[in-house]
Amino acid sequence: MDLQAVGTDVERVIATEEQLSSRIAELAAQVDKDYEGKDLLLIGVLKGAVMAMADLSRAIQRHIEMDWMAVSSYGSGTKSSGVVRILKDLDCDITGRNVLIVEDIVDTGLTLSWLKANLESRGAKSVEICTIFRKPDAAKVEVNVKYVGFDIPPAFIVGYGLDFNEKYRNLAVVAVLSPHMYS
Ligand code: IMP
Ligand code: MG
Numbered sequence: 001m002d003l004q005a006v007g008t009d010v011e012r013v014i015a016t017e018e019q020l021s022s023r024i025a026e027l028a029a030q031v032d033k034d035y036e037g038k039d040l041l042l043i044g045v046l047k048g049a050v051m052a053m054a055d056l057s058r059a060i061q062r063h064i065e066m067d068w069m070a071v072s073s074y075g076s077g078t079k080s081s082g083v084v085r086i087l088k089d090l091d092c093d094i095t096g097r098n099v100l101i102v103e104d105i106v107d108t109g110l111t112l113s114w115l116k117a118n119l120e121s122r123g124a125k126s127v128e129i130c131t132i133f134r135k136p137d138a139a140k141v142e143v144n145v146k147y148v149g150f151d152i153p154p155a156f157i158v159g160y161g162l163d164f165n166e167k168y169r170n171l172a173v174v175a176v177l178s179p180h181m182y183s
Contacts, residue, residue: 001170009168010175014157015150017172020132021055023149027130028059030147031100035062041097045115046070046088047169048104051161052132052149056102067092073111084114095123100147104161105133109141116143133157133174156182 003013015023031040044053046068057064070088099119106112112129119127130147135154138145158164159171164181 001172003171003173003175006168006171006175009178009181010158011178013173013175014152015160015174020149020160020174024052024055024132025059027147027149028056028061031056031130032061035098038098040064041092041094041099042066042102043090043099043119044068044102045104045111048161048163049102050169052104053102056130065092069115071111071115084111094119096125099124099127101127101129103129103131105135105157106131106138106143106145107135109138109143112145113141113143132160133162
């Protein structure tokens with residue numbers, strides 16, 4: 001879905017399709033370098049990371065495996081609840097694996113710090129994080145994010161997998177949701 005289709009629902013573009021793909025190519029090149037000669041399992045966090053996973057995995061120039069988890073930390077609004085629930089668990093055993101979590105966005109960081117600890121407790125050899133977007137609040141939680149696409153201001157954004165009440169995930173660009181949409 002193009003920007004025109006959402007009209008005044010959004011107020012400004014944070015990342016264009018070109019900016020997304022060139023930044024993701026850079027992250028993929030870094031991943032290629034860092035994991036050279038090592039096995040690599042990408043774990044996508046549903047549903048927001050679907051686009052990021054599709055693009056990042058295709059930009060990586062080596063074999064990888066993919067698995068998916070679904071966790072919930074948000075209700076239906078725009079504020080983090082801090083409560084994490086597993087909605088869908090991994091299909092595979094990650095004992096001894098090098099895991100790279102692929103996320104859409106780190107806001108409070110609560111979801112990721114919980115997820116990282118959870119995967120480490122299953123005996124993974126390494127657990128690192130790749131997020132396309134990171135908000136300033138992420139600095140408040142002790143979570144080491146190895147790969148960050150874009151550091152953005154603390155606004156609520158949609159598109160490229162990111163939703164507001166399950167909509168806008170298919171918006172091709174990433175944009176700030178207009179406050180009149182939720183206030
Ligand atoms: P955290 O636990 O506060 O870091 O929240 C992480 C999750 O909240 C992300 O995986 C998103 O699903 C959701 N989220 C946080 N900020 C935004 C946003 O600006 N737009 C859409 N979803 C968001
Ligand atoms: Mg979400």
